Amino acid sequence: xxxITESTLIKKKTxxxxxxxxxxxxxxxxxxxxxxxxxxxxxxKPMQEVLHVPMILFSRxxxxxxYSDVIDRGVWIxxxxxxxxxxxxxxxxxxxxxxxxxxxxxxxxxxxxxxxxVLIASMIVPLAVTLIPLYIMMVNFHWIDTFxxxxxxxxxxxxxxxxxxxxxRSIPDELLDAARIDxxxxxxxxxxxxxxxxxxxxxxxxxxxxxxxxxxxxWPLVILKSPEHQTLPVxxxxxxGQASTVMYHLQMAVSVISITPLIIIFLIFQRRFxxxxxxxxVKG
Amino acid sequence: MKRNWGEVKKNKWAYVFISPFxxxxxxxxxxxxxxxxxxxxxxxxxxxxxxxxxLENYRxxxxxxxxxxxxxxGFIIFFLYVPIMTLLALVLAVILNAxxxxxxxxxxxxxxxxxxxxxxxxxxxxxxxxxxKGGLFNTVLTSIxxxxxxWMENIWWARVSIxxxxxxxxxxxxxxxxxxxxxxxxxxxxxxxxxxxxxxVQAFFHITVPLMRPIILFSVILSTIGSFGLFNEVYAxxxxxxxxxxxxxxxxxxxxxxxxxxxNFNFSYAASISYVYFAIILILALLQLRYFGRED
Numbered sequence: 001x002x003x004i005t006e007s008t009l010i011k012k013k014t015x016x017x018x019x020x021x022x023x024x025x026x027x028x029x030x031x032x033x034x035x036x037x038x039x040x041x042x043x044x045k046p047m048q049e050v051l052h053v054p055m056i057l058f059s060r061x062x063x064x065x066x067y068s069d070v071i072d073r074g075v076w077i078x079x080x081x082x083x084x085x086x087x088x089x090x091x092x093x094x095x096x097x098x099x100x101x102x103x104x105x106x107x108x109x110x111x112x113x114x115x116x117x118v119l120i121a122s123m124i125v126p127l128a129v130t131l132i133p134l135y136i137m138m139v140n141f142h143w144i145d146t147f148x149x150x151x152x153x154x155x156x157x158x159x160x161x162x163x164x165x166x167x168x169r170s171i172p173d174e175l176l177d178a179a180r181i182d183x184x185x186x187x188x189x190x191x192x193x194x195x196x197x198x199x200x201x202x203x204x205x206x207x208x209x210x211x212x213x214x215x216x217x218x219w220p221l222v223i224l225k226s227p228e229h230q231t232l233p234v235x236x237x238x239x240x241g242q243a244s245t246v247m248y249h250l251q252m253a254v255s256v257i258s259i260t261p262l263i264i265i266f267l268i269f270q271r272r273f274x275x276x277x278x279x280x281x282v283k284g
Numbered sequence: 285m286k287r288n289w290g291e292v293k294k295n296k297w298a299y300v301f302i303s304p305f306x307x308x309x310x311x312x313x314x315x316x317x318x319x320x321x322x323x324x325x326x327x328x329x330x331x332x333x334x335x336x337x338x339l340e341n342y343r344x345x346x347x348x349x350x351x352x353x354x355x356x357x358g359f360i361i362f363f364l365y366v367p368i369m370t371l372l373a374l375v376l377a378v379i380l381n382a383x384x385x386x387x388x389x390x391x392x393x394x395x396x397x398x399x400x401x402x403x404x405x406x407x408x409x410x411x412x413x414x415x416x417k418g419g420l421f422n423t424v425l426t427s428i429x430x431x432x433x434x435w436m437e438n439i440w441w442a443r444v445s446i447x448x449x450x451x452x453x454x455x456x457x458x459x460x461x462x463x464x465x466x467x468x469x470x471x472x473x474x475x476x477x478x479x480x481x482x483x484x485v486q487a488f489f490h491i492t493v494p495l496m497r498p499i500i501l502f503s504v505i506l507s508t509i510g511s512f513g514l515f516n517e518v519y520a521x522x523x524x525x526x527x528x529x530x531x532x533x534x535x536x537x538x539x540x541x542x543x544x545x546x547x548n549f550n551f552s553y554a555a556s557i558s559y560v561y562f563a564i565i566l567i568l569a570l571l572q573l574r575y576f577g578r579e580d
Contacts (some may be wrong), residue, residue: 014384021379022386028376029394032452035409036397038420042412051418096304103301110291115302122309124569125317126513128538129562132545132555133316133323153312156305186297215402217516218538222546233404237519246524248412255405266400270393273400277457278464 036259043067043252050248066253074228075235075254081147082231082258086213089151093209094202096156101164102194106176123158127218135222145225150213160205163279167201168194204276207269211262232258324556330549341556351557353532354540355564357443358512361536365447366507370500372451373458378492380459381466392463395456403453407520410449411436414521436521439533446534449517450510458503465499466492501572508568512561513538537561 044062138149217233326334413420414435422432477487514536528535545554
């Protein structure tokens with residue numbers, strides 16, 4: 001009898017614990033999703049209802065008017081700019097990173113350790129240190145208000161090379177030797193043997209790069225001067241500067257346009273994306 | 285030496301493959317860093333000749349209360365969010381790693397989604413939510429009988445607001461990393477400890493935390509660099525009013541560098557700020573490595 005009560009007690013306790021844990025997870029998840037919900041409903045509200053006292057959650061006046069307003073203000077060209085810059089930067093980075101990753105993973109050349117240490121050390125240099133001199137350099141290159149500063153200086157990411165080196169190291173040498181015997185050049189080995197094998201890794205890393213460039217703010221903010229060259233994050237931030245009031249209703253419409261592609265891409269490639277994030281951290 | 289040269293020749297393709305990084309690194313990192321040292325010893329407003337002034341900028345910097353305020357803010361914000369976020373991420377990872385949790389994928393996705401979204405965009409959402417009048421947070425607080433909070437209007441609450449935004453954005457990222465770390469810990473280790481009579485809290489602090497130390501270190505170092513280099517969060521919450529406000533409570537070193545360079549055009553002074561800032565975070569990262577890295 002005593003045994004039964006004890007076991008039911010434990011069972012009750014664990015059921016209680018399970019419910020508590022799930023309630024905790026649900027409330028945290030709601031807190032995580034809340035800002036997106038708020039973004040969406042604000043983008044549908046007229047300006048005077050955004051920070052109305054008392055608060056208005058839904059109203060009859062909601063509609064897509066803010067979207068037509070930001071379309072008139074040129075949101076599509078900014079979306080195209082953001083996409084173009086993110087795409088070009090990602091492709092270029094993936095090419096240089098996989099190439100260098102192959103070099104570090106599969107060749108034992110003099111100076112390799114020193115060069116690799118330089119690569120790792122370069123990751124410590126924060127943006128703040130290069131921001132000003134690099135900006136002055138871009139002025140002298142006449143690259144201000146072009147997309148080149150967003151694509152070229154970061155084209156070979158140290159993190160990406162490290163990532164690719166770890167990835168390519170697991171490819172057996174025999175595979176490469178076989179290709180060499182067949183008379184393939186080193187570049188052909190990269191193209192025909194390495195690239196097909198590392199495609200999953202390239203997707204993981206590419207998703208991280210794409211997201212980083214898409215969301216980048218400070219550097220595009222100082223580089224892109226004319227409105228028609230802006231990216232979406234810069235457009236969101238500068239929509240406030242023009243009038244004395246903060247135009248949340250318009251900012252939220254642009255924000256929805258800015259985050260929707262990322263969320264769709266993330267939901268499709270979620271496994272590859274989290275694999276990329278954790279590969280860098282846990283292996284590093 | 286001759287043999288070495290032969291090795292170089294044999295591996296010439298490797299040098300070709302890795303060269304893009306070093307070429308770009310030299311042009312866009314090494315050269316600017318050196319140029320920036322020179323710049324920090326001059327007085328230059330963006331146009332005209334650069335006047336050599338020696339250590340003048342550094343002398344000014346040491347006496348500049350705003351600079352020291354920005355460093356202090358970095359520390360304060362770090363302590364406001366890092367312990368809470370790290371512990372919460374670890375606890376959530378342990379919970380999600382438990383077998384009995386249902387909808388594991390759904391929860392993980394929900395927690396992770398803030399990380400992938402545009403910070404400036406959600407920063408402005410938080411600015412609305414935190415608005416003193418008509419904002420959601422205060423509306424909820426007053427409706428359940430609690431006093432309204434002066435979120436972005438009081439120096440301490442402003443820092444709390446920034447921390448809240450950072451925790452929201454980065455909790456899922458840290459949790460996913462810790463989850464991956466947890467999966468490398470053999471499960472029977474924790475199980476055998478609980479059989480030996482340790483309760484789950486004890487098992488957490490005596491087994492999980494020590495084994496997870498490298499991952500925790502990774503996350504804490506990233507957060508250190510992150511809290512001194514905060515920009516997007518501060519910009520979204522405070523720009524078009526007083527950037528870094530109220531009363532400079534949320535100005536970080538990077539925000540100050542931006543202000544000096546791109547609002548006041550004191551490029552040379554901003555360069556000297558960036559050097560002192562770099563030295564400080566380098567020292568902090570090394571201290572943390574020593575502190576956490578001992579006993580290994």
